[in-house]
Amino acid sequence: MTRNDFSRRRFIRDGAVASAAAWAAPAALSAATHPSNADYLEVGLPKADLLTPALCVDLDALEGNIDTMQSTVSANGIGVRPHTKTHKTPAIAHLQMARGAVGICTAKLTEAEVMFEHGLDEILLTTPNVSAAKLRRAMQLRRRCDGFVQAVDTEANARDLDAAAREAGIIADIVVDVDPGGHRTGVTAGEPALALAQLVDRSANLRLRGMLCYDGGAQHVSGFAARRTRAIEGLAPAAETFSRMQQSGLNVEIFSGGGTGTYNIDHATPGFTDVQGGSYVFLDAQYLGIGGEDDDDTYNDFRPSLTILTTVVNAQYEGRATTDAGAKSCTINRPWSIVVGETGMSYTSGSDEFGTVRYENPSRIYQAADRLELIVSHCDPVVNLYDKMYATRNDRVEAVWPIACRGRNQ
Amino acid sequence: MTRNDFSRRRFIRDGAVASAAAWAAPAALSAATHPSNADYLEVGLPKADLLTPALCVDLDALEGNIDTMQSTVSANGIGVRPHTKTHKTPAIAHLQMARGAVGICTAKLTEAEVMFEHGLDEILLTTPNVSAAKLRRAMQLRRRCDGFVQAVDTEANARDLDAAAREAGIIADIVVDVDPGGHRTGVTAGEPALALAQLVDRSANLRLRGMLCYDGGAQHVSGFAARRTRAIEGLAPAAETFSRMQQSGLNVEIFSGGGTGTYNIDHATPGFTDVQGGSYVFLDAQYLGIGGEDDDDTYNDFRPSLTILTTVVNAQYEGRATTDAGAKSCTINRPWSIVVGETGMSYTSGSDEFGTVRYENPSRIYQAADRLELIVSHCDPVVNLYDKMYATRNDRVEAVWPIACRGRNQ
Numbered sequence: 001m002t003r004n005d006f007s008r009r010r011f012i013r014d015g016a017v018a019s020a021a022a023w024a025a026p027a028a029l030s031a032a033t034h035p036s037n038a039d040y041l042e043v044g045l046p047k048a049d050l051l052t053p054a055l056c057v058d059l060d061a062l063e064g065n066i067d068t069m070q071s072t073v074s075a076n077g078i079g080v081r082p083h084t085k086t087h088k089t090p091a092i093a094h095l096q097m098a099r100g101a102v103g104i105c106t107a108k109l110t111e112a113e114v115m116f117e118h119g120l121d122e123i124l125l126t127t128p129n130v131s132a133a134k135l136r137r138a139m140q141l142r143r144r145c146d147g148f149v150q151a152v153d154t155e156a157n158a159r160d161l162d163a164a165a166r167e168a169g170i171i172a173d174i175v176v177d178v179d180p181g182g183h184r185t186g187v188t189a190g191e192p193a194l195a196l197a198q199l200v201d202r203s204a205n206l207r208l209r210g211m212l213c214y215d216g217g218a219q220h221v222s223g224f225a226a227r228r229t230r231a232i233e234g235l236a237p238a239a240e241t242f243s244r245m246q247q248s249g250l251n252v253e254i255f256s257g258g259g260t261g262t263y264n265i266d267h268a269t270p271g272f273t274d275v276q277g278g279s280y281v282f283l284d285a286q287y288l289g290i291g292g293e294d295d296d297d298t299y300n301d302f303r304p305s306l307t308i309l310t311t312v313v314n315a316q317y318e319g320r321a322t323t324d325a326g327a328k329s330c331t332i333n334r335p336w337s338i339v340v341g342e343t344g345m346s347y348t349s350g351s352d353e354f355g356t357v358r359y360e361n362p363s364r365i366y367q368a369a370d371r372l373e374l375i376v377s378h379c380d381p382v383v384n385l386y387d388k389m390y391a392t393r394n395d396r397v398e399a400v401w402p403i404a405c406r407g408r409n410q
Numbered sequence: 411m412t413r414n415d416f417s418r419r420r421f422i423r424d425g426a427v428a429s430a431a432a433w434a435a436p437a438a439l440s441a442a443t444h445p446s447n448a449d450y451l452e453v454g455l456p457k458a459d460l461l462t463p464a465l466c467v468d469l470d471a472l473e474g475n476i477d478t479m480q481s482t483v484s485a486n487g488i489g490v491r492p493h494t495k496t497h498k499t500p501a502i503a504h505l506q507m508a509r510g511a512v513g514i515c516t517a518k519l520t521e522a523e524v525m526f527e528h529g530l531d532e533i534l535l536t537t538p539n540v541s542a543a544k545l546r547r548a549m550q551l552r553r554r555c556d557g558f559v560q561a562v563d564t565e566a567n568a569r570d571l572d573a574a575a576r577e578a579g580i581i582a583d584i585v586v587d588v589d590p591g592g593h594r595t596g597v598t599a600g601e602p603a604l605a606l607a608q609l610v611d612r613s614a615n616l617r618l619r620g621m622l623c624y625d626g627g628a629q630h631v632s633g634f635a636a637r638r639t640r641a642i643e644g645l646a647p648a649a650e651t652f653s654r655m656q657q658s659g660l661n662v663e664i665f666s667g668g669g670t671g672t673y674n675i676d677h678a679t680p681g682f683t684d685v686q687g688g689s690y691v692f693l694d695a696q697y698l699g700i701g702g703e704d705d706d707d708t709y710n711d712f713r714p715s716l717t718i719l720t721t722v723v724n725a726q727y728e729g730r731a732t733t734d735a736g737a738k739s740c741t742i743n744r745p746w747s748i749v750v751g752e753t754g755m756s757y758t759s760g761s762d763e764f765g766t767v768r769y770e771n772p773s774r775i776y777q778a779a780d781r782l783e784l785i786v787s788h789c790d791p792v793v794n795l796y797d798k799m800y801a802t803r804n805d806r807v808e809a810v811w812p813i814a815c816r817g818r819n820q
Binding site: 187 | 538727738779796
C-alpha cells in the first residue's frame with residue numbers, strides 16, 4: 001500500500017462521510033430545495049432499510065461542500081456557476097443557487113431544458129449546438145428563459161445561431177468557447193477567438209456576453225503547486241484574448257472556466273469571473289487522490305458526500321465476497337470505489353451485475369446480507385446510472401431527489 | 411492494424427448493420443411486441459432526424475439474431491431462456507417469447523418485477539436474494555406470477571426462502587445455483603450442491619425445479635475450439651452434479667446456463683436444458699472479436715444490431731473530430747465503439763460528455779453536424795444508460811421502446 005493510499009484510507013476511516021460535526025449547522029432548507037414527493041415512501045427510513053444498490057448523498061457533507069466553494073470564491077472576488085452535469089439533480093442546483101451561485105452550467109441542451117422545467121433560470125450551456133434541430137430547440141428554450149446563454153466556437157456556427165435566433169424572433173445570448181489547447185471544443189485563443197467574438201457582436205440577433213474556457217486537463221493534476229502552474233499557464237492565452245476583447249470594446253461580462261481542482265487558483269487569472277465547479281458537491285475517489293493546498297496526499301478541501309449502498313450476496317468463498325453493485329451501479333472508472341470505514345480490502349466492479357470485495361489484511365470479514373457503503377469512483381457517470389438519490393442526514397432519509405437530468409445527454 | 415482488426419472492420423463495412431437482405435423476411439410482428447405509444451412523436455422519422463446521442467436497434471438484424479438462436483438451439487434439442495439483463499426491454503422479451511423461448515432470465519429482482527408488470531410471466535431470477543426485504547418482495551412477486559423461479563446457493567438462504575414463502579402463504583419455485591469455479595455466486599458442485607438440492611426438496615414451502623450454472627468466463631474465450639473445450643470442461647462438474655440429483659430422484663427439469671458465446675456448444679453437456687443467451691440479440695464489439703465456428707477472426711453467428719447515433723460537434727482541429735457521445739452515452743468499456751462503414755479511424759469515449767474520432771488513414775473526414783453510427787462496445791451497460799431504444803427498419807423508426815428495466819439493478 002502506497003503512502004498515498006494509506007493517507008486516503010485514513011482520511012476516509014476517520015469519518016469523511018459519516019462525520020457531520022465538523023461542519024457548522026446548515027441553514028434551514030426551503031421547501032423548494034427539498035421537494036416532498038408522496039410517491040416516495042422511503043422518506044424517513046434509515047439507510048439500512050433501503051433496497052440496494054442505492055445512491056445516497058450525505059446532506060451535511062453536501063451542504064458543507066457548497067458552503068466551502070461559495071465562501072472561497074466569494075473571498076477571492078469571483079463567483080461560482082456550478083456545472084450540473086455532475087449531479088443532474090434540480091434539488092441540488094436549487095441548493096447551489098440559494099447559497100449564492102451566479103447561475104448554473106449544463107453540458108447538453110436537454111439537461112438545460114429539464115433544469116429550466118424545474119425552475120432554474122440562469123443557465124449557461126457550455127457545449128455548442130451544431131445540428132439544425134438542436135439550434136431550433138435551443139432558441140425555443142431561450143425564448144422562455146431570459147437567462148439562457150449558449151456557447152459558440154466557429155464562425156459558421158455563429159451564423160447558424162443568428163439565423164435560428166431570427167427565425168425564433170429573439171435575441172440570443174452568446175459566449176465564445178475558447179479552446180484551452182486540448183482541441184476538444186472551442187475556437188483557438190487570440191485572433192480567431194477575437195474575430196468570432198466580433199462576428200457575434202455585430203450579428204443582429206445575437207448578444208455577446210463574454211467567453212468561457214474550460215481546461216479539463218488541469219483539474220486532476222496531482223499536487224497543488226503543479227496544478228496551480230498548469231491551470232494558470234493553461235488559461236493565459238484565454239486571459240490575453242479576454243483582455244483584447246475588452247480593449248476592443250466588446251461586452252465581456254462573463255469569463256467562465258475552471259472547476260473543482262482549480263477553484264482556489266482560477267481567480268489569479270486576470271478577468272476571470274466564475275468557476276464552473278461540478279464534482280466538489282460530491283467529491284469522489286478520483287479527486288481524493290489529487291492532493292490539496294495543505295495536504296499533498298488527499299484532497300481534503302471537500303468531503304466525499306456521495307456513496308453507494310450495496311449488499312453482500314455471496315460470502316462462502318475464502319478471501320472474497322460478492323456484492324450486488326457492479327458496473328451497472330458503479331461504472332468501471334478507476335480508481336475503483338472505496339469501502340467506507342474499512343482497510344485491507346479492495347472493491348472492484350468489473351462485472352456488470354456484481355461487485356467483488358477482495359481481502360488482504362481486512363478490518364472485517366463480511367457475511368451474506370451485510371451492507372457496505374462505497375465512495376464512488378467518478379461521480380458524474382455514476383450519478384447518470386440512477387433515477388433517484390437518497391438525501392440523508394445522520395443516516396436517515398430526509399428527501400428522495402429525482403435525478404431529473406439522468407440520461408439527458410442529448 | 412492486425413489481421414483481426416481488419417477482418418472485423420471489413421465485416422462491418424460490408425454491411426453487418428445495414429444489410430437486411432441476408433435475412434429471410436421476418437414474420438409479421440404482433441401489436442403486443444411493438445406497442446404503439448402516442449407519447450413518442452418520433453415513430454416514422456428517419457434515423458437522420460433523431461436527436462443524438464440516440465440508441466437504435468435494427469429490427470431486421472435483431473429478428474435475424476433471435477431466429478438464429480432459436481433455430482440453432484431447437485436443432486440441438488435444447489431451448490433458450492434469454493437473459494434480459496442485456497436489453498432490459500419488455501418489447502424485446504416479448505419478441506423472444508413469441509419466437510419460441512422457454513422463458514426469460516433476469517439478474518435482479520426489480521428487473522423481474524418490471525418484466526412481470528409488462529406481461530412476461532416465465533421468469534428465472536438468476537441471482538439469489540439474501541436481504542429480508544428482497545426475500546419478501548420476491549415472494550410477493552411469486553404470489554402473482556406462477557412462472558417465477560428463484561435461485562439459491564446456501565443452506566442458510568434455503569431456510570430463509572422457506573420461511574419467506576411460508577410467511578407469504580405460497581410454495582416457491584427454486585433452482586440451485588452452482589458455481590462454475592469463479593466463486594462469484596453459486597454453491598460448489600458435487601456434494602454441497604446435492605445437499606442443498608435435497609434441503610430445498612424437503613422444505614415444506616419450496617419446490618425444487620433444477621439447477622443453473624452460468625460460466626461467464628467461457629463466453630468470451632477467443633477461438634471456437636478453445637471456447638468449446640473451456641465451456642464443456644467448465645460445465646462438467648455441474649453436469650455430474652445434475653446426474654447425481656437425477657439419480658437421487660430429485661426434480662431436475664431445469665439445467666440452465668451458457669450464453670451467446672457457447673450457445674452452439676452447451677447442448678453437448680449431458681442434461682443441459684436451456685441457454686441463457688443475452689448479448690446475441692445485439693452482439694457488440696466485445697463479442698465480434700471472439701471468432702466463430704467458421705470464421706476465426708469475427709464472430710459472425712449474429713449481427714451487430716445495436717448502434718449509437720452521434721453528431722460531430724467540433725471538426726476544426728487537424729486529425730480529429732469531437733462528437734456528442736462520450737462515456738455517459740457509450741461507457742468506457744473496451745474495445746471502444748466501432749464507427750460503422752468507415753476505416754482508418756478510431757473512436758474513443760473516455761470523456762464523460764464527448765467522443766473523439768482520431769484519423770490515421772481515414773475513409774472520410776467529418777464536418778461539424780455530420781453524423782456517425784457506432785457499434786457499441788459492450789451492450790449490457792450501454793443499454794442501461796438509455797431510457798428508450800429506437801427500433802428501426804431501413805433506417806426509419808418503426809417503434810420507440812421504453813427500456814423499462816433501465817436502472818432496475820436492485
